[in-house]
Amino acid sequence: MFLDDVMQEYIYHCLAKGFTKKTMINKRQELKQLKSFLEEKRAITELENITIHDLKAYVRTKQSSGLKPQSIVSMFKMIKAFFSWCEKEEYIKENIAKKVETPKLPKKILKGFTIQEVDKMINSFTYKNYFEARNKAIIAMLSDCGLRAMEIRGLRTVNVKETTILVNGKGNKERYIFISPALKKILIKYERIKKEYFKGKTVSTDCYFLSYKGSELSHVGLDNVIKEAGRRAGIEDKRVSPHTFRHFFSVQCILNGIDIYTLSKLLGHSELQTTQTYLQSLEDLELINKAMASSPLMNLAK
Template sequence: MLLQDLIEEYLYVNQARGYTRKTLMNKRHEFKHMSNFLINKRGITNIESVTKFDLQAYVQHKQKTGLQPQSIQSMAKIMTAFFNWCVEEEYLKVNPMDKVVLPKVPKRVLTGFTVEEVLKMIDSFSYKSYLEARNKAIIAMLADCGLRSMEIRGLKNVDVGETILVNGKGNKQRFAVVSPTLKRILIRYERLRKQYFEDRLIRSDNYFLTYQGEGMSHIALYNVIKEAGKRAEVENVRCSPHTFRHFYATQSINSGTNLDIFSLSKLLGHSEIQTTQRYLQSMTDAQLLDKAISSSPLSNLNKRI
């Protein structure tokens, strides 16, 4: 069976499974590089001819081009999933990626926000206008729910109520809790949004909208977080949705609610518990945790938001 034909079939399968356009583009990009290497450097056109030695050579080739270990690990996941599918569909008997040696990823300890910094970022926005209230609600939701960028931007009005229905990676759904503290902020945001769009056209059913009534872009969300960090004078910490997920993870595991790492992994939408563990490595080293928190990250902080 031709390698290129199976790659195309696999991509259509992924599309049918509901993978995002960005994910499909990443997969297609990687398969293009892999197949070019196998065809041009190893003389392989059929899937049956691919061996672990060919794939090991490809990994080494990527290392020589300067690709970092973390990126190679991500690349290997895409390749492994493809060959696993080939085995499931009986195009192959074994996955040739099974015994390919990958470079180890250096362990990095994530540095995150302190409680003080998060509170300052939330307080840096007011309720004086729709956009100010929207930005306050976005920062509060990121801190209290730990959503990814794509997840918070993709929220629809029907998704937000007493809980939040989150559409995560790979179209996997999960629920996030709306704490009383966050609920109060969201109620005021929704009131101002209703007033603002009373005589304006709304072009999207997204929960968070631009001033033109459209869904927010990736850059627009980052600009909100960047502005929050600037107003709150946050230094030496990257202001991003990922850093808020780290804050949520470390605060939740030490909230006094006996939340275990397996439950936290599900709340974060992680497919592997190792990812969650990496979020928690900084707890002892950075000593940023407040063990007196007894519920959500924003609740019981003894400060009016």
């Protein structure tokens, strides 16, 4: 089969699976680069003619171009996904991309937020106007629910219930998240101020968090809210991002006794291995405290 035909079919498969616009752009770009390399450097135009040696050469080309190891690993995950799909569709006998080694990444400990820092960020915003109330609610929801940036931006008003939030995650997979009483208190105030602010104004979307124009909050807009929270709270030595809030949520869940399987569902992960990466970032002191609480001998002494 011609490589171009197979790649086009795979792109439509991914679109049908509901991948985000950003993911689709990355997939298209990476497959285009792979196709160009195979045609121009290896004289290959058909899927069946690709070998493990061709893919290894492709990785070496990326390395020699000065691309960072993390970028190469992320890039090759998309290549592996493509060949995995080809194997499932029986276009090839096996996923040869599995045999290709990518650069090893140093394990970095993510410096997460403390409870005190999160409290400072939430309380750095007030209820004096719509934007203050909205930003307070966003930071509180990120902290208490562990949502992705795309999930909080695309959250629909109709899906925010009395005690739960219906989240539309990656691949259009839905999951429910519990709303704690502490979060609900903030959301009630936000909803009241939001209703008053947009009275008589045109609102173009059902999104729960709105821009000043009444439209969906942009990626940059959300990032600005989060960065402002960190600035107001005086956080300088840590990355202030949706991912760090998601990490905070994960760590707090584990430390408070939630098992990894439940946490994986709460985070909307399709694979347990993805959730396990959050456990690797637990700081030594947190691990010691957790180990002490679960010590068999200590529990026998109670």
